[in-house]
Every structure is written in C-alpha cells, then in structure tokens.
Amino acid sequence: MKKMVRILDGNIFALSEDNGDMAFSPTSPSGFFAFDTRFLSTWRLSLDGERLHPLAIHEPSYYEIRFFLVPGNPTHYVDAKVSVIRDRWISDSSFTERLTVLNHTGEPVDYVVRLDIDSDFAPIYNVVWPHASSLRGYRQVSDDRLRLGYQRERFHRVTDVSTSEPADIDDQGLTYRIRVDRQARWSTTLNVRSMVLRPDGADIREQLRHGHGQVGAQLRHDLRQWLSDAPRLECDWEPLATTYNRGLVDLAGLRFSPLALPHETMLAAGLPWSATIIGRDAILACYQTLPFVPRMAATTLRLLALDQGMVLDDFRDEEPGKMLNEFRYGEMAAFEERPQSPYYGGADVTPLFVVLLDEYERWTGDADLVRNLEDAARAALHWIDEYADLRGDGYVWYQRRNERTGAMNHCWKDSPEAICYRDGRLPGLPRATCELQGYAYDAKRRGARLAREFWGDPAYADRLERQAAELKQRFNRDFWIRDGEYFALALGPDGDQVDALASNMGHLLWSGIVEESRAPAVAGHLLGPGLFSGWGVRTLGKGQARYNPLGYHLGTVWPFDNSLIAAGLRRYGFVAEAGVIAETIIDAAQHFAGRMPESFAGYDRDLTRYPVPYPAANSPQASATGAIFLLLRTLLGLEPYGEHLVVHPAIPQRFGRIELLDIPGRWGRMDAIGNARVTVP
Incomplete structure (x- = not known):
C-alpha cells in the first residue's frame, strides 16, 4: 500500500500520494471526500508532460499541507531548473490548492502545466472498486470552471472546479500555457467545491457551523482557541507531551x-x-475526553437522543429505545442498498449512552441535560430489558434482523470472525459478548443514580440497582471459565461459553461487574504472554486458533481498548499494571509521530522492536485519539466527587512529574499534579 498524506476538517478530507496527486487505486482510498462521497478521484499534475516528484512535505496543521516538487527523478547529480509548490488546504466544503511554478534559470521559460481532473462520486464504502458514475454523470465546461456532476433521482452531487488564472479548460481538466521570467514565479489558485444538492439546487449543508467561506486565518484562530481551552500539560517525559498535544x-x-x-x-x-x-466511537471518545474537552459530549448525547430508535425496522436493525450505531450520507445509504441511514446494529451503544450521560453530569454538573434526556435514557434502559434480552435470562444478546446487509456482530469487535471459540469455531446466533453485560451493569447502576437524584423516582432507582446486583452475580457464575480462570468472550445461542481468551474482559474491570476475588486472575491474563504484546493488550490471545497479529480483531492492539483496560485495572487497585499499559501504548504512539492509530499489529515487542502498522487502520480515529486522555486521567487518578475533583496519582517512574493545569468541571478549573512513585514490574 502506498503511503498516503492527508488533510481534513471533520468529515471532509483529502488523501493523496506524497507528490499531491490523487488517482484511482485498488488498494488506497485516494481522493477528495465529503459526506461519504468522493468528489475528486483524479487530481494529477504534470509540467511539460512530466510527473512531479517530492523533495519535501510540510504539514503545519491538520487542514493544510505543502508539497515541494520537481519534475523527473531528482538526483544529487542534476540540479533542477524548475520547481513547483503545491499549497493545499480544506475549509468547509472546499478543497483549495495554490500552484506555484518557480523558474530557477537566467532566462524566461515557457511551460505547459496540466491538471487532469475526474470525479467518480463513489461512496466511501467502495472507493477501491470502479464506480459507474458515467451512467449518470455529466460534465460542464465554461471559461473559468469545470463542473462535474452525478445525479440519480434525488441524489445529486457536484464537483465545481474554478481557477484564478486563465486556463484552457476541457472536460478532462485544465491546461495552463505560461511564460515565467528568469528567477521568477507564476501561481494560480484552484478551488474545488463539493456540493450536496437538494431538488431546489441549494446545498443541504449551508446552515452548518462554519458557513461557507471560512478560510485559513479563521481555522487557525479556531484551532488556537480549542488548544487554549484545553488543560495545559507539563511533564518530564517528552513522549507523553508529544502524544497529548498530537491528540488535541x-x-x-x-x-x-x-x-x-x-x-x-x-x-x-x-x-x-x-x-x-x-x-459507539462518539460515546467512547467523549467519555475519554470529558476531563479535557467536555463540550462535545452534550452534542453527542443530544444527537443520539434525536435519532433514537422508535419502531421495529428489520432493515436497519432498529428497535424502540435503541441508539444508532452508524449514519451515512452516501449513495448506497440513500437508496437503501446499505442500511446506514441510520443503522442501529450495535448492542453496546444503548447502554453506553446512559453511561456517558451519567459521567457527563458528574463532571459538568449539567442537571438540565439529564432532565431533558430523561425519556431517552429511560427508553435506553427499557431496551436493555425488553429487546436485548432475547433469551429471557437477563443478558444482552444480539442477532441481526437484516440478514442480507446487516452486520454479523453488534459489538465493538464487529468483524465477522471476531467472536470465536478457542478452537476457532464460530458460535451461532444470538450471541452475548461479555463486555455487553458489563456495559448493561454499569448503565443500570448509573441510571439508578440519575433516577434518584434528578428524575425523582426512587422506586425506579431501587429496581435498577437490584437488577444490576442480580446481573453481576449471574454473570460471574455463567461467564467464568474455571479451568482457565478468565471470563468467556461470549455465550453462544445455547448458553455455552465461547471460550476464546480476549481483551474484552478488560472492559469488565472498567464497568465494575467483576467480583473482587476474580480480578487478580483477570489482571494476570491481561498482562500475561497470551494477551500482552509488549506494546499493549492484544484483541485475541496467542494460542487461540484464529489468532493473527494482523487480524483486525484477532490479535491486533487497539489503543482505545487498552485505555479502558488501564482504567479498569486502576479501578480494581492494579496501579502498576495500569501504568505498564499506559507506558507501552504511549511508547507505541511515538512510532506514529505521536498519533494513536485505530490499531496496530500484535507482534511481540522483542520480535519486531517497533509496532508494525495495521494497513487499513483509520488514522486519526476518535476513540484511539481519546486513549491518551483516559490514560492521563488514570495515571493522575482524576475522579469527580460532588463539587470537587479528587486527584490520586499513581505514576510509573519513567513518567517523572506530571502537571495537568486548568482541568474544567463543575468546580470551575483545577490543577492536578503528581510525581512518579509506582514501580512498574
């Protein structure tokens, strides 16, 4: 797979080769994307018929990049007589590129600058396969712009390309025939606007936050404000600071x-x-980052409540009270070729909604939101009992209603083979994965607090607490594998234990459902040779039949997974073990320039000496990015207690001193300071 460079602004982004070109590839999702559609599939620059090659790339921020290029293959034997700079940035719905041609000779020179342009309007789902846009596509050429369009009934997308300098425009791109004086430069600015059109011709996104026209200066100001609002980290260990700043x-x-x-x-x-x-990712990332940037949690909770399931809809796996798992805006969702409009195929999102609502109030004191979302939270808790309990045994089960295009697994390990027995067999449906029970337990306990303190319903609170206690007792009986002393990955359709050794049981510590007497054995497995790679806890343990260090959920290491595991270990008093995970995950991030990727390979550390990338990992990814923040909270022992912030540091020696200043919360702003005292085994 080619190395791709990227710029982004939320759900609008551009991926290109290291010279800035975009071209269809069966292995890489190259192009300019917005709202689940590729608006540019080809954006290829040439100078006098030659492709350009990079000398350097500068990435000053997430939304802008600069390429320094020369024609031909540069060597130290031949000095380039001409060079090209591509300045590129994204803002709102637009992709902008400024081309600059620099003549390094002592004479005026004529050049032909060509930009080949195409749009296949492919949904993000299948950008690595050719998309039949020619069947419904059209092209319009005028003096100063090229417009590429795609319309299928009400689904209408347009790519509008304009140029600041005169060009010969045809339906395949733009050609500039220019003369550049000696030791001079020429430049033009191209703007590529993505348009998601309604039947009346208006863009459906006109009312969004930024509004059209937000440019670099405004984006820079927005980023500065975002960074200044977050707590300031001062620490002795540079990798921690690098990862924290990259995460923000x-x-x-x-x-x-x-x-x-x-x-x-x-x-x-x-x-x-x-x-x-x-x-799922939105909730988990908000939970991870609550002590740092709490504002987005309220938006996430309101958005999920707005789209909460209302009816039984087999195609979307929708049920009353269930929270959406995925929402797409692309063509396949629009025409119900895929169910993500929205799709509810996630059994974990609904209990996690209640977990986040309670945690949000604990940190912010925003009682109004808790009261405003009472109906949504009650409906979510009702869904756990009424619709998720498929076997009537008090557990959360899942089985897709959409047999054709629905997801097989409705848990965070949602790839088809992720839930398996130790010997590699796949269980039938329905399935009840262990972490779902932990989430349900936590949701009931937290829902009880909300009912008692904010909804004025102590009887409901008592019932939820009783249900949680019964669930904990039942779970520790039915999921515990006695001969291995660990929790089963899941129960199969007949109630049998799906006995693979997997990272999911770390989430059980985070939720609090594990009996105290069993926590040491769980911690031992999580840090043992089967699951722990030296860079973090693997999704599936070595020795399991389907273990694969490059398997998406079958042996890779996921930073978000490890952040919850570390928090769970700390909850049960395993401070040194939590420190090991924090240290190794942050170590791994340094090999990715401080960025936590979605996942990386699960090879043993002493085998590879560095973490091997997982080829198709999302990067950046929200809950992976959130890992550093939850790890910091775990190291400093940050917990809201009434109107106060409790700080109880447990910091490994390698970290030295950590100061987290101006932590926002219901107390206003507070500082947390800790010194290394924990010896890591």
Whole structure:
C-alpha cells in the first residue's frame, strides 16, 4: 500500500500520494471526500508532460499541507531548473490548492502545466472498486470552471472546479500555457467545491457551523482557541507531551457539524473509512475526553437522543429505545442498498449512552441535560430489558434482523470472525459478548443514580440497582471459565461459553461487574504472554486458533481498548499494571509521530522492536485519539466527587512529574499534579 498524506476538517478530507496527486487505486482510498462521497478521484499534475516528484512535505496543521516538487527523478547529480509548490488546504466544503511554478534559470521559460481532473462520486464504502458514475454523470465546461456532476433521482452531487488564472479548460481538466521570467514565479489558485444538492439546487449543508467561506486565518484562530481551552500539560517525559498535544490537534481535526445540530460539533469516527457518525466511537471518545474537552459530549448525547430508535425496522436493525450505531450520507445509504441511514446494529451503544450521560453530569454538573434526556435514557434502559434480552435470562444478546446487509456482530469487535471459540469455531446466533453485560451493569447502576437524584423516582432507582446486583452475580457464575480462570468472550445461542481468551474482559474491570476475588486472575491474563504484546493488550490471545497479529480483531492492539483496560485495572487497585499499559501504548504512539492509530499489529515487542502498522487502520480515529486522555486521567487518578475533583496519582517512574493545569468541571478549573512513585514490574 502506498503511503498516503492527508488533510481534513471533520468529515471532509483529502488523501493523496506524497507528490499531491490523487488517482484511482485498488488498494488506497485516494481522493477528495465529503459526506461519504468522493468528489475528486483524479487530481494529477504534470509540467511539460512530466510527473512531479517530492523533495519535501510540510504539514503545519491538520487542514493544510505543502508539497515541494520537481519534475523527473531528482538526483544529487542534476540540479533542477524548475520547481513547483503545491499549497493545499480544506475549509468547509472546499478543497483549495495554490500552484506555484518557480523558474530557477537566467532566462524566461515557457511551460505547459496540466491538471487532469475526474470525479467518480463513489461512496466511501467502495472507493477501491470502479464506480459507474458515467451512467449518470455529466460534465460542464465554461471559461473559468469545470463542473462535474452525478445525479440519480434525488441524489445529486457536484464537483465545481474554478481557477484564478486563465486556463484552457476541457472536460478532462485544465491546461495552463505560461511564460515565467528568469528567477521568477507564476501561481494560480484552484478551488474545488463539493456540493450536496437538494431538488431546489441549494446545498443541504449551508446552515452548518462554519458557513461557507471560512478560510485559513479563521481555522487557525479556531484551532488556537480549542488548544487554549484545553488543560495545559507539563511533564518530564517528552513522549507523553508529544502524544497529548498530537491528540488535541487530532480531536480538533475530527470535529464536524451534524446536519441535525448544525451549530454544534461532535467527532467523526475516523479517517478514511469512518468519517461520519459512529455512535459507539462518539460515546467512547467523549467519555475519554470529558476531563479535557467536555463540550462535545452534550452534542453527542443530544444527537443520539434525536435519532433514537422508535419502531421495529428489520432493515436497519432498529428497535424502540435503541441508539444508532452508524449514519451515512452516501449513495448506497440513500437508496437503501446499505442500511446506514441510520443503522442501529450495535448492542453496546444503548447502554453506553446512559453511561456517558451519567459521567457527563458528574463532571459538568449539567442537571438540565439529564432532565431533558430523561425519556431517552429511560427508553435506553427499557431496551436493555425488553429487546436485548432475547433469551429471557437477563443478558444482552444480539442477532441481526437484516440478514442480507446487516452486520454479523453488534459489538465493538464487529468483524465477522471476531467472536470465536478457542478452537476457532464460530458460535451461532444470538450471541452475548461479555463486555455487553458489563456495559448493561454499569448503565443500570448509573441510571439508578440519575433516577434518584434528578428524575425523582426512587422506586425506579431501587429496581435498577437490584437488577444490576442480580446481573453481576449471574454473570460471574455463567461467564467464568474455571479451568482457565478468565471470563468467556461470549455465550453462544445455547448458553455455552465461547471460550476464546480476549481483551474484552478488560472492559469488565472498567464497568465494575467483576467480583473482587476474580480480578487478580483477570489482571494476570491481561498482562500475561497470551494477551500482552509488549506494546499493549492484544484483541485475541496467542494460542487461540484464529489468532493473527494482523487480524483486525484477532490479535491486533487497539489503543482505545487498552485505555479502558488501564482504567479498569486502576479501578480494581492494579496501579502498576495500569501504568505498564499506559507506558507501552504511549511508547507505541511515538512510532506514529505521536498519533494513536485505530490499531496496530500484535507482534511481540522483542520480535519486531517497533509496532508494525495495521494497513487499513483509520488514522486519526476518535476513540484511539481519546486513549491518551483516559490514560492521563488514570495515571493522575482524576475522579469527580460532588463539587470537587479528587486527584490520586499513581505514576510509573519513567513518567517523572506530571502537571495537568486548568482541568474544567463543575468546580470551575483545577490543577492536578503528581510525581512518579509506582514501580512498574
């Protein structure tokens, strides 16, 4: 797979080769994308018929990039007589590129600058396959612009390309025939606007947060304000600072305004495959970042409540009270070739909604939101009992209603083979994965607090607490594998234990459903040779039949997964073990320039010496980016307690001193300071 460079602004992004060109590839999702559609599939520059090659790339921010290029293959034997700079940035719905040609000779020179342009309007789902846009596509050429369009009934998308300098424009691109004086330069600015049109010709996104026309200066001011509002980190260990600062910038880049709440922002799940609303990722990222940037949690909760399931709809796996898992704006969703408009195939999103609502109030004191979302939270808790309990045994089960295009697994490990027995067999349906029970337990306990303190319903609170206690007792009986001393990955359709050793049981510690007496064995497995790679906890343990260090959920390491595991270990008093995970995950991030990718390979550290990238990982990805923030919270022992912030540091020696200043919350702003005292085993 070619190395791709990227710029983004929420769910609008561009991916290109290292010379700035975009071209169709069966292995890489190259192009300019907005709202789940590729608006540019070809954007290829040549000078006098030659392709250009990079000397350097400068990335000053998430939304802008600069390429320094020369024609031909540069060597140290031949000095280039001409060079080209491509300055590129994204703002709102537009992709802008300024081309500059520099003549390094002592004479005027004539050049032919050609830009080949095409748009296939492919949905992000299948950008690696040719899209039949020619069947419904059209091209319009005028003196100063090229317009490429695609219309299928009400689905209408347009790519509008304009230029600041005169060009010969044809339906395949633009040609500039220029003369550049000696030691001089020539430049032009091209603007590529993506248009998502209604039947009346208006762009449906006109009311979004930024509004059309936000340019670099405004984006820079917005980023500066975002960074200044976040807590300031001062620490001795440079990798921690690098990862924290990279995380803040990546969170800023993933922000976008959903159509339903056009003046607010939430996080797109990840680039490139998930640059949209993914309920699970949005909730988890908000939970991870609550002590740092709490505003987006309220938007996320309101958005999910607006789209909460109302009816039984087999195609969308929708049920009353269930929260959406995914929302897409592309062609396949629009014509119900795929169910993501929205899709509810996630059994974890609904209990996690209640978890986030409670955690949000604990940090912010926003009782109004808790009261405003009471009906949504009650409906979510009712869904756990009424629709998720498919076998009537008090557990959360899932089985897709949409047998044709619905997801097989409705948990965070949603790839088809992720839920498996130790010997590699796949269980039938329905399935009840272990972490779903932990989330349900936590949701009931938190729902009880909300009912008692804000909804004025102590009887309901008592019932939820009783249900949670019964669930905990039942779970520790039915999921515990005695001969291995760990929790089963799931129960199969007959109630049998799906006995693969997997990272999911770390989420059980985070939720609090594990009996105290069993926590040491769980911690031992999580840090043992089967699951722990030296860079983090693998999704599936070595020794399991389907283990594969490059398998998406079958042996890779996921930073978000590890952040929840570390928080769970700390909850049960395993501070040194939590420190090991924090240290190794942050170590791994340094090999990705401080950025936490969605996942990376699960090879043993002593085998590879560095973390091996997973080829198709989203990067940046919201909940992976959020990992550093939850790890910091875990190291500093940050917990809201009434109107106060409790700080109880447990910091490994390698970290030295950590100061997190101006932590926002219901207390206003507070500082947390800790010194290394924990010896890592």
